[in-house]
Amino acid sequence: MIDAIERVVRELEEDRSLLEPDRLRERLEALDRLDAYLPFLSDVPQAVLGVESNDAGVYLRARAVCARLEAANGELYEAIRGEIRRGRGHDALLRWVRSPEREARVGVGYDVGDGVGYDYLDELVSGVLQFEEPDAGEVAREPEMVFYQPTPAHHIFDLVGGAGLTAEDVLVDLGSGLGHVPLLVSICTGASSVGIELEAAYVERARQCAQRLNVKATFFCEDARVADLSRGTVFYLYTPFVGSILRDVLDRLRREAASRRIRICTYGPCTAVVAEEPWLEAAAAPEMDRIVLFRSRG
Ligand SMILES: C[S@@+](CC[C@H](N)C(=O)[O-])C[C@H]1O[C@@H](n2cnc3c(N)ncnc32)[C@H](O)[C@@H]1O
Structure with a gap:
């Protein structure tokens, strides 16, 4: 040996x-x-x-x-x-995920891997964002609330490449955990972003990171069922809750969509539920282990 x-x-x-x-x-x-x-x-x-x-x-x-x-x-x-x-994080980060070969083939220049698990991009992201370990969670969770797990970084870069976000967009991550998605989206696209998260310790870590890196991402310690959704143009859900909570939040999003077009991006099992919403249209065949983009019908 x-x-x-x-x-x-x-x-x-x-x-x-x-x-x-x-x-x-x-x-x-x-x-x-x-x-x-x-x-x-x-x-x-x-x-x-x-x-x-x-x-x-x-x-x-x-x-x-x-x-x-x-x-x-x-x-x-x-x-x-x-x-x-x-303010040059876009190039500094995206050079690690650009794939000229894929760009030539499907027109999107990011290599999102095989769709499962974490990889070296997650190491890169955690090395760069340097979250301090949060204190143990204090929130008494309802059974329909899902525990924290970050979206694998290659999927976040897929969202960055595929959702066509611009500086005019406001992405709202419903159940944002430590804030990877809002932080990376703002760094890579210039869009503003908002994280809504129930767990105060996660919100605190996300805010510290945004402040240290001077990123346009704001974090609120709130329940997604009552948070202000009026500024969002794109809503992200990595299956933060299921059942009646997901139903309540989807109904709130439908009411937002009654007055303006919105987009919803999903990852994980909640995709199947969102795909059943008649007021939404999927950009591609919904798959649970990829980020799927939906647009409200206008
Ligand atoms: C699967 S994690 C997703 C984390 C993050 N969006 C990401 O993709 O990296 C789900 C998160 O939703 C939060 N959560 C669960 N129920 C919530 C609610 N009703 N309102 C706000 N956040 C909630 C959990 O605390 C957890 O951090």
Whole structure:
């Protein structure tokens, strides 16, 4: 085993190009490889003292490689944060998801992957947004309210690329959690965005992030059933609630749509319910594991 680890460590030590800023994806893959070999890497000191000195040397070299790769990622994330603060976050972030090949094929320049799970883009986003761990939730949840889980970043970039958002739009994320969607949408499109979230600790973290990065995203600690929807042009729901709560909120959105055209973007199981609304028209065949865009019929 130690020989296999040594080979990987040597290969990574010798590949100096891994430290170039653009090689984020390769660095994350390298860190994954080291993680797989050395699951106890972070607790190594005791273990190191207990093993033969050659093995100890390999473990220490592996830790040094990890530290260098993580430092290179940290520098990249800080550079992107600087660009976001200067109002140039659009290019700084979207260059990681642009796919010229896909642009030529389907006209949308973002590679949204295979539609499932989290990937290196989520690492990039969490490295850049740097949310502090929120305190434990305090809200007494009703059974129909869904727990926090972020939309995978590649789907958020799909929304950015596919919804045609402009600086005139206001995106409202109903059940915004830590605020990934409003923050990334505002950074990448210039649209204003609003997050409505029941859990105060999440709202606080989202506000801190928007302030640190100077992003046009506002967060309200409210129940989506009573929040002000009048400014929104695009509403996003990653299945924040089901059953009668979803019904109430869809009825409120229908009333908004009676006086102006709105768009609704969904992700997850709520898509099937939204697809049944006769006042909405889906832009493409509704699928649960993709973001689906609906327009109100006018
Ligand atoms: C599946 S998470 C989605 C988080 C975020 N929209 C995203 O995509 O990254 C659902 C969120 O909705 C919130 N939520 C549930 N019921 C709510 C309600 N009635 N009003 C506002 N937020 C609610 C939960 O606290 C949770 O953070």
